[in-house]
Amino acid sequence: MKSYNAVSWLLDRNVEAGRGDKLAYTDTVFELTYRGLQQQSCRVANMLRRLGVRREERVAMIMLDTVDFPAVFLGAMRAGIVPVPLNTLLTSEQYAYVLADCRARVLFVSEALYPVVKDIVGRMPDLDCVVVSGANAFGHKLLADELARESDQFETVATHEDEPAFWLYSSGSTGMPKGVRHLHGNLAATAETYASQVLGIREDDICLSAAKLFFAYGLGNALTFPLSVGATTILNSERPTPALMFKLLNRYNPTIFYGVPTLFAAMLHDESLRHEKAGSALRICTSAGEALPESVGNAWKARFGVDILDGVGSTELLHIFLSNVPGDIKYGSSGRPVPGYQVRLVNEAGQDVPDGEVGEMLVHAPSAGEGYWNQRHKSRSTFEGYWTRTGDKYVRDGEGRYTFCGRSDDMFKVSGIWVSPFEVESALITHPSVLEAAVVPEADPEGLLKPKAYVVLRPSVDRSTLHEALKEHVKQKIGPWKYPRWIEVVDSLPKTATGKIQRFKLREGASQ
Missing domain, CATH: 3.30.300.30 (ANL, C-terminal domain)
Known part of the structure; x- marks a missing residue:
């Protein structure tokens, strides 16, 4: 059985190709080159091994978008350990639920977020230790100190492309979050389809994502896609307000801006920023999370002279599987299937519906998760063999474009x-x-x-x-x-x- 570790493909390949000194990440305070990221990920892997975490065990991440995030995420996978990035806006009891559900052995948490979990970490029976990213360890381990003890060399674990690599918890738009188990091969699947064949990401791109790394959309935007070609990424640890996004667009001149419909609308309608001229270096924008209203897409194009590629993805399928493409954009529609993905619309009886009729979307995807953790019934009703039931209602027109109608339980x-x-x-x-x-x-x-x-x-x-x-x-x-x-x-x-x-x-x- 041939081994495959996603970190070798995403990160080590860049260093081997001569990009070691190229900037991989900046979080507006700290920077990491590709070689620096490789070394930090090796230190994380060594640290986890020293802490006794074994292959396929989980480590939770309640971390802001700083350079520490990709180092921990990639370092865990390098060691064959499963990182579980968590929403940074949950309550203490929601964290207690998820930490108990995933049985994390180690919790990595940003200093600013530790107060939310300080009262629950002591009652997590599977949690062995807490590692804090920042300057104050609150009596726990400090990430910088722990990494300083470790070697920057590590023999990457010979995992398999079908082996669990990381989990993502669904965003909870319809209730409690569910842990989706993703595999080592899933990251490359999204990069080689959407990122390469739709977005056309390049080595000289500078990427800025409003969506955070804990979110499937943000993980692709700011980790999988730029690393897949050796691009540079700007990380933002703060709330993505219109004012802050304009500030980052001005300061770093990104070429790709990944947003969400509510943010695009807010940036257009904030009267205090209506004369803002940022975004001159942009060559493309993307939108996901919810369908982009036609009026917002047209207004953004008129204001900034650059298109938004509206698409749809999900935590279960890791990133966008249906999208508009450069040169073929119809605002108000979600476009056509991304190359490598197949789509069906079915009625309540599971039969394909004709063009013009509303049906639930099923997707045949190379990036589909292998199921939900500890939710067998929900897994069986969502992951139906090669097809994944999205829970979204769509209608297809005669040109093969799909238009979002709503969630199945919203219709x-x-x-x-x-x-x-x-x-x-x-x-x-x-x-x-x-x-x-x-x-x-x-x-x-x-x-x-x-x-x-x-x-x-x-x-x-x-x-x-x-x-x-x-x-x-x-x-x-x-x-x-x-x-x-x-x-x-x-x-x-x-x-x-x-x-x-x-x-x-x-x-x-x-x-x-």
């Missing part, structure tokens, strides 16, 4: 006709008063489901006649039966850390 029928929350939301945000919108079903007095909208308004909007104006606006845009019967103005919408609207929380609120 509902009005007068016997399917209504897509995303379609109603997209219509609402084209109104000049609306910044964001989310739509869920609500029962009317007769018990029939109708759309209810939650909207975030732009500043200084007159609300006196707004509700009726918005209803009429939607009727004119997409049809009289789809308009929201109820509209509630809110300050913000519940979202995951990756920008996905958590409609299930709105549904729970509407039903109470």
Whole structure:
């Protein structure tokens, strides 16, 4: 059986190709060349071996996007140990749930995030030690001190491409997160398909991702893809606000900017930044997490002169499997299947639906995870042989383009006709008063489901006649039966850390 370790392909190959002195990462404070990253990953591998962590055991990462993240992630995989990056915005009890679920032997945590877990680490029976990235160890081990003790040489473990490499926990847009087990071969699968054949990433690219490394989208953007070609990546440990993103665009002149729809919209609509001229070096942008509204894509192109490649991916499939491509972009659609991926749309009986009809998307993917940890029933209902059930509803047009309709559990029928929350939301945000919108079903007095909208308004909007104006606006845009019967103005919408609207929380609120 031929051995394959993803770290050899992603990292060591660059040093062997003569890129050892090239900048791999900067986090605005520290820098790592490709050789420096290779050495740090070897030190991490040696440290984990000294701590007694064995092959295929898990180590958890609650780490901000600094140069320490790729060093720990790659170092663990180099040793055949499974890193588990976790959402940095969870609560203490959510961390307790995930740490117990994955049975992590070691927890790597950024200094700024340690206060969230300080009261739970002592009650994790499988956790042997905590290693803090930063200056204060809080009585635990300090990452810098531990690595200083180790050699920068390590014989990479001869893993297999089908061996567990890392886990990612789903973002929880529909409930509690689930641990998805990914394999050593999955990283190259995403790089050789989407990154190479759609994005066209190059060695001379400078990459900036708003999505964080713990998220499948961000992991591809800021680790798999740039390392696959020897590019340079800018890491940002802070919250990706429009002001900060413009600052980083100005300072580093990235050529690829990976964003999410809510951020693109916010960057366009922040009045204090409307004269901002950043982004002159950009050659392409990408969007995922949720479907990009047509109005946002067109406005971004008009403002910055560069396209956004809107696509769809998932934690289960690791990155984007359906995308628009350079030179063939239709805003409002998610494009066509990425080369190497196959897509089906099926009805409730599992039969393929014709063009123009809504169906649930199934994907045949080289990057699919091997299942959920400790959730056999959910694994069997999602990973169906070669096909993965995404839970997304789509419609395909005659040109083979796919348009997002909503999550399977978000869709509902009005007068016997399917209504897509995303379609109603997209219509609402084209109104000049609306910044964001989310739509869920609500029962009317007769018990029939109708759309209810939650909207975030732009500043200084007159609300006196707004509700009726918005209803009429939607009727004119997409049809009289789809308009929201109820509209509630809110300050913000519940979202995951990756920008996905958590409609299930709105549904729970509407039903109470």
